[in-house]
Amino acid sequence: MKETISIQNVSKRFGQKMVLQDINFRVEEGKINGFIGPSGAGKTTLVKMIVGMDVPSSGSIHVLDHTMPNLNILEEIGYMAQSDALYTELTGMENLKFFASLYKLNKAERHERIQYAAGLVNLTEDLTKKVGAYSGGMKRRLSLAIALIQDPKILLLDEPTVGIDPELRFSIWNELERMKNEERKTIIVTTHVMDEAERCDYIAMIRDGALIAWGTPKELKERYHASSFDEVFLNAGRENQ
Amino acid sequence: MRTAALIKRIFQQMLRDKRTLALLFVAPLLVLTLMNLVFNGKTVDSTIGVENVSPAMITQFKAADIKVETFNQTSSTKNTMEKHDLDAFLKIENGRPELTLLNTDPTAAKSLQMKIKQMLSTQKAAAKDPIQTHYIYGSKDTGFFDVVSPILIGFFVFFFVFLISGVGLLKERTTGTLERLMATPIKRGEIVLAYLIGFGAFAVIQTIIVVFYAINVLDVVLVGSIWNVLLVNLLLALVALSLGILLSSFAASEFQMVQFIPVVVIPQVFFSGIFPIEGMADWLQALTKIMPLYYAADALKGVMYKGFAFSDIMGDILVLMIFAAVFIILNLFALKKYRKL
Ligand SMILES: Nc1ncnc2c1ncn2[C@@H]1O[C@H](COP(=O)(O)OP(=O)(O)O)[C@@H](O)[C@H]1O
Ligand SMILES: [Mg+2]
Numbered sequence: 167m168k169e170t171i172s173i174q175n176v177s178k179r180f181g182q183k184m185v186l187q188d189i190n191f192r193v194e195e196g197k198i199n200g201f202i203g204p205s206g207a208g209k210t211t212l213v214k215m216i217v218g219m220d221v222p223s224s225g226s227i228h229v230l231d232h233t234m235p236n237l238n239i240l241e242e243i244g245y246m247a248q249s250d251a252l253y254t255e256l257t258g259m260e261n262l263k264f265f266a267s268l269y270k271l272n273k274a275e276r277h278e279r280i281q282y283a284a285g286l287v288n289l290t291e292d293l294t295k296k297v298g299a300y301s302g303g304m305k306r307r308l309s310l311a312i313a314l315i316q317d318p319k320i321l322l323l324d325e326p327t328v329g330i331d332p333e334l335r336f337s338i339w340n341e342l343e344r345m346k347n348e349e350r351k352t353i354i355v356t357t358h359v360m361d362e363a364e365r366c367d368y369i370a371m372i373r374d375g376a377l378i379a380w381g382t383p384k385e386l387k388e389r390y391h392a393s394s395f396d397e398v399f400l401n402a403g404r405e406n407q
Numbered sequence: 408m409r410t411a412a413l414i415k416r417i418f419q420q421m422l423r424d425k426r427t428l429a430l431l432f433v434a435p436l437l438v439l440t441l442m443n444l445v446f447n448g449k450t451v452d453s454t455i456g457v458e459n460v461s462p463a464m465i466t467q468f469k470a471a472d473i474k475v476e477t478f479n480q481t482s483s484t485k486n487t488m489e490k491h492d493l494d495a496f497l498k499i500e501n502g503r504p505e506l507t508l509l510n511t512d513p514t515a516a517k518s519l520q521m522k523i524k525q526m527l528s529t530q531k532a533a534a535k536d537p538i539q540t541h542y543i544y545g546s547k548d549t550g551f552f553d554v555v556s557p558i559l560i561g562f563f564v565f566f567f568v569f570l571i572s573g574v575g576l577l578k579e580r581t582t583g584t585l586e587r588l589m590a591t592p593i594k595r596g597e598i599v600l601a602y603l604i605g606f607g608a609f610a611v612i613q614t615i616i617v618v619f620y621a622i623n624v625l626d627v628v629l630v631g632s633i634w635n636v637l638l639v640n641l642l643l644a645l646v647a648l649s650l651g652i653l654l655s656s657f658a659a660s661e662f663q664m665v666q667f668i669p670v671v672v673i674p675q676v677f678f679s680g681i682f683p684i685e686g687m688a689d690w691l692q693a694l695t696k697i698m699p700l701y702y703a704a705d706a707l708k709g710v711m712y713k714g715f716a717f718s719d720i721m722g723d724i725l726v727l728m729i730f731a732a733v734f735i736i737l738n739l740f741a742l743k744k745y746r747k748l
Contacts, residue, residue: 235746264415267411268591
């Protein structure tokens with residue numbers, strides 16, 4: 167089993183405010199990992215530190231055996247931010263082309279990746295429209311396509327399915343599973359939707375900046391004598407108080 | 408390569424934003440034209456009432472485009488002037504001239520007073536020739552606009568480039584795309600470079616349009632080389648560009664960017680030489696030394712009005728280059744807010 171991400175004793179504070187406390191977590195290659203917790207728990211902060219956009223106040227993060235932040239490793243990380251960061255004056259196609267040209271891809275690869283990513287999120291038809299005219303769900307899907315554009319080994323998706331209809335959400339999860347199985351991608355997904363937790367291989371429950379429980383969905387349900395993830399979360403929270 | 412992609416994207420966005428383009432290319436021309444009209448407007452012909460004045464003098468007034476109305480034995484000067492709409496009244500009593508000015512417009516009154524005084528003195532000296540006047544710079548046709556226009560050209564280049572580059576990068580900050588860029592392998596230096604080149608290209612075009620318009624259409628005096636004018640303006644645009652994108656990191660919205668104008672841009676106008684700097688308090692004069700526009704205005708006035716050569720403005724050019732370099736380096740640090748690397 168190859169380890170792709172390791173988070174060691176990571177704490178993060180903004181000013182006086184402690185946002186993450188002593189997080190330890192390892193991520194294996196070819197697994198879907200869910201960071202689950204209510205909003206404000208610190209999921210986004212943790213993801214940003216893995217990308218290297220922010221640095222831990224203490225502790226360290228390694229991705230593919232390199233200490234983050236590391237510019238070269240960013241070539242291998244596909245990141246989807248929680249809030250869509252798109253150029254609204256440009257078309258979907260222009261957005262994809264722009265982000266694609268920031269990575270080491272040749273012309274043929276770029277073209278192929280754009281077609282693939284747009285197709286995956288069902289946007290091929292809408293690529294000539296300006297992003298300003300997209301609906302919230304379409305923007306979310308374009309952000310996801312951009313995260314996949316350079317065919318990265320690691321995907322960090324911050325609430326990827328918010329505002330996406332159930333059918334497309336289902337097909338996106340199928341695709342994530344396919345990428346994990348066939349391409350051995352390491353995937354981290356944050357969510358506060360508990361039913362998405364079922365589809366993860368491994369789950370980290372975060373609450374108030376602390377990692378309160380981790381394990382496979384099955385393990386967690388057994389450990390907390392729960393039938394659903396809502397229950398797991400409530401019971402785990404109670405136990406930690 | 409990544410820089411090229413970023414530049415291409417800036418072009419795409421700018422070319423799609425017609426209003427910003429208009430602001431950049433048309434607005435400076437409009438304002439310059441307006442300024443030209445305001446400053447070079449013909450003075451309205453003055454009318455003077457005279458009493459007991461020699462015919463020779465009246466001829467002289469007429470030659471100087473002053474309308475003359477003759478009166479006899481007026482009792483109240485004020486009433487006469489108001490009744491006949493006179494700007495001045497000249498009465499010679501016992502060989503002593505007495506001039507009354509309406510003075511509703513002090514500037515116009517002053518210039519009229521000057522003209523009349525001059526005529527009275529030439530009368531006294533009984534000299535046929537008017538005083539010979541020599542001008543070191545400019546000529547008797549030099550207007551206020553000719554003197555301030557080099558400064559105005561510099562100011563507009565500075566102002567519009569500052570605003571548009573600042574707002575441009577600010578949009579990138581507020582929409583989160585700048586932060587998103589930091590999750591790609593792009594280097595901070597590449598971003599700063601792309602912004603300098605991307606917006607710089609528009610600044611170059613704007614500068615060229617403004618300079619050529621002022622010189623060829625508005626007929627502003629240009630004694631020195633146009634290449635030096637362009638060089639100074641391009642450097643000033645670079646300073647404005649790097650300062651604009653730097654200050655955008657301290658603004659949270661477009662409105663806050665606009666708030667920088669009275670703080671950063673307007674004071675520079677006061678210290679650029681439109682108003683005499685020599686008369687200011689020492690500490691105020693020292694303040695001019697930290698204003699990029701002061702150096703640009705100095706160089707532009709030198710080249711355009713006094714005909715300075717490159718070697719004469721080298722000092723100013725050097726200072727402008729230092730300003731730009733400092734702002735660019737500060738920009739690299741300001742971007743650390745988004746990614747520590
Ligand atoms: N740049 C920041 N400065 C100060 N506080 C922050 C900053 N970013 C996040 N926080 C705080 O950190 C906490 C965790 O936020 P976040 O990581 O976004 O949570 P989540 O993604 O789980 O909803 C919140 O209380 C938030 O207010
Ligand atoms: Mg979040």
